[in-house]
Amino acid sequence: MNLETMTALELGAAIRKGEISAVEAAQFSLRQIETYDSRFSCFVTVQDDILQRAEEVQKRISVGEYTSPLAGVPMGIKDNMCQKGVQTSCGSRMLANFKPTYTATAVEEIMQAGAVPLGKLNMDEFAMGSTSETSWFGATKNPWNAECVPGGSSGGSAAAVAAGECFYALGSDTGGSIRQPASFCGVTGIKPTYGSVSRFGLVAYASSLDQIGPLARDAADCAAVLGEIMKRDVKDNTSVATQGVNLDAVLHYDVKGKKIGIPTDFFGDGLDKDVAATVQTAARQLERMGATVEQFDMPIVKYAIPAYYIIAAAEASSNLSRYDGIKYGYRPEHVDDLLDLYTRSRSEGFGMEVKRRIMLGCFVLSSGYYDAYYRKALQAKALIKAAFDRAFERYDLILGPVAPTTALKIGENLADPLKMYLGDIYTVMINLAGLPAASVPCGFDRKGMPVGMQLIGSYFHETDILGAAHAYQQVTDWHKRRPAGLDNL
Amino acid sequence: MYHTPAWETVMGLEVHVELSTKTKIFCGCTTAFGGEPNTHCCPICIGMPGVLPSLNKAVVEYATKAGLALNCEITRYNKFDRKNYFYPDLPKAYQISQLYLPICRNGGVEIEAEGGGRKVIGIHEIHMEEDAGKLVHDPATNATMVDYNRCGVPLIEIVSEPDFRSANEVIRYLEKLKAILQYIGVSDCKMQEGSLRADINLSVRPAGSEAFGTRTEMKNMNSFKAIGRAIAGESARQIHLLEHGGAVTQETRRWDDDKNESFAMRSKEDAQDYKYFPEPDLIPIEISEEVIEQTRRSLPELPEAKRRRYVSELGLSEYDAEQITASKVLVALFEQNLAAGCPAKELANWIMGEVMHLLSESGKEPEDIPFDYGSLGALIGMVEKNEITRSTAKKVFKAVFEENCDPVEYVEQHNLKTVTDTGAVKTVIEEVIAANQKSVEEYKSGKEKALQYLIGQSMRALRGKADPQTVTAILKELLG
The missing domain is CATH 1.10.10.410 (Arc Repressor Mutant, subunit A)
Structure with missing residues (x-):
């Protein structure tokens, strides 16, 4: 049994069959963390009760209480999801001392399925960033090349799966924060339809765009995780009842006869040649498997970045106002008065990128500018949604790159935020439209860094996305490749 | 008079009313008044990271009821918005409120006008929102502490048109508003507990002028009497300014009832930009025609209709009818005994006479009536049947009021029956x-x-x- 190459579903099956215990699986993951985490810095917190939890889970599996295909499988949680009694920092000094008294619904659901959480995974501060460098706890590194970023903001989640420190992870995606790091780290990740996974207990960045989803070794694992967490939650007013994901349908999905559209606008200026070629090769592969692939125009795409950064920053400026030094979180030792308490708590507690977005958000919402920016952005959002609605009248899936480049060197983007924002060009419009989309490993660039293709589906068509991805992964092995050097450390 | 007839005072009101739903607007915590500080809270109402609001549907029902009772149009497609500002009593640093699509618009309340006749005070809008907590200053430690119990208690804000011309009109409107909201059971409207709070926008202008003067907004009046004093004080202040070559500054002022004067809090220039935007955590609420009709049908007879009926059908004087219908409790006292066969006018005389007299003597509000309502009717019945004399009845009523005793038993025990032999x-x-x-x-x-x-x-x-x-x-x- 080679745990290093096993998927979560394979490990779950082995545990159910008694070939390995949940405790042994947890011990394996702990060893992996011990071996690799000092190199990649994926975890902010490693829980101290992992083996007790694994024992408990094993007992419940043995008595037939936990029957999920994922029961007993060690996993990680992005550090913006609340877990009772466990530090939930959001990668920020502001919440470095924060332990919630409640648990996020998605975390609760996955625990109900018998998950063994290993700890909390690093991220860009408050999920703002595309590199996982803005964390108060330091940058996470890409297991494929430790000089490169893992992407972000769920960089810790993607890197931990790629490095084999956990079998799958929960991430969150506001403008590409699951898909882009999945692409950079060569793992499979999906952002489901907005409203299909409860946001209760997910520390908000941009409420109308945030969505929790899995990062895993393949599409089948993602489907299994979604199967557990896609549930209507009365604690989240925006959550909706869905049919969930049918794992069986994903495993037996046939792309034959499916229509796949490729927006020509996804292949314009700024797209790295290797990435373009790799994604086009993947499209031809899907064609060979029986899908029809066709190009179409989607000019509205050019409004996605400004619309996204206006809406996300506006909501963020409001969502992050509660961190004021009064009730919890960072507060300086001595303050003169209330204004000083507010000013210094926020100036010292937040990092640069967070402050930049708060200021941008306050600006676009302020009186006199609201109509020019925020209202316009909402109109653009509606147009983008309408354009996708029209596209899905013709296509079952839309295919394109996840990001214009592969993983960049650490520090390369930090100095130029605009350049970093432009890297979100292919992902943010999916959040604006509220659609589900996955990143699926489809090759490597000439430097040996992973490339992901983005598969976008219509609302609640996660089964189609993951089904097509699974079919693709049956005939390719990109998702099975492992970073060189992991084994001979 | 509080100003020379050369000036006219123009006022509009913003009234905040706490709704008497059992639980808060976005979580399951109790709305009960009082309680040890920070015991009526949960992660949701104190805005901890990651929590989300769940709308209490009773709040929409109550607000719809209030809107219909105040003759408003009900908005079919409702949304909540965020009002952003920093203050320690506001744990999320934004208040969930309604700016763009308030639940009610274009209503009105009829009151007795200054100088006789009746007039309608227009209601511009009513919106739903959440209440904030309270800052408590501890003089012993010179520390300011926060009590979040009130956070998330549902409020409606009733915004009137600038239709008031005197303090009396303002007070009559507030009394009527209070009566209506109590009748339909959406609020207890207790000013002392802060479940009804009024802010007054006030300006003065030369009598006969059409244009509005510059207005100020006054806060912090916690009784009808304080409102009367605040209006008198602020009118006089503005008139004095204008008569001495000064100008009124548009600002928010805080009324200090002990000092009997108001103090500037903040001017328009440093007024906050609340950066309103649609609340992304709550989906829009649609109110169907059916629900509106159902709610309309469920409304009890409202004070205005009752007042008219008491005069035309029961022969009460305008004054008595107005006074009795101004209080849900007095109406209950009146109607329960009326139904038991008590003659209407006699009953009204007793309520307006002895009941009101003993209430004011003991410093109580009608809400605090300490006796079983039926006792009053039983007493009047004994007088009607000549079993006791009127003067005996007054004595017995005093005992009933003070001890809540049974008047018939009391008369027996104290041998007070009229000697008929x-x-x-x-x-x-x-x-x-x-x-x-x-x-x-x-x-x-x-x-x-x-x-x-x-x-x-x-x-x-x-x-x-x-x-x-x-x-x-x-x-x-x-x-x-």
């Missing part, structure tokens, strides 16, 4: 005549006063239990 009355009066020969002589020599004295002595000897008319008749007969 004229023979017995006659015997007592004969004794009085025998003991007061001097007065008898005086009466016979034509002094009417002496008769009054003898009546008084007889009533005293009878311990008030005889009808004075009977006593007078028997006296006259015996004195020949």
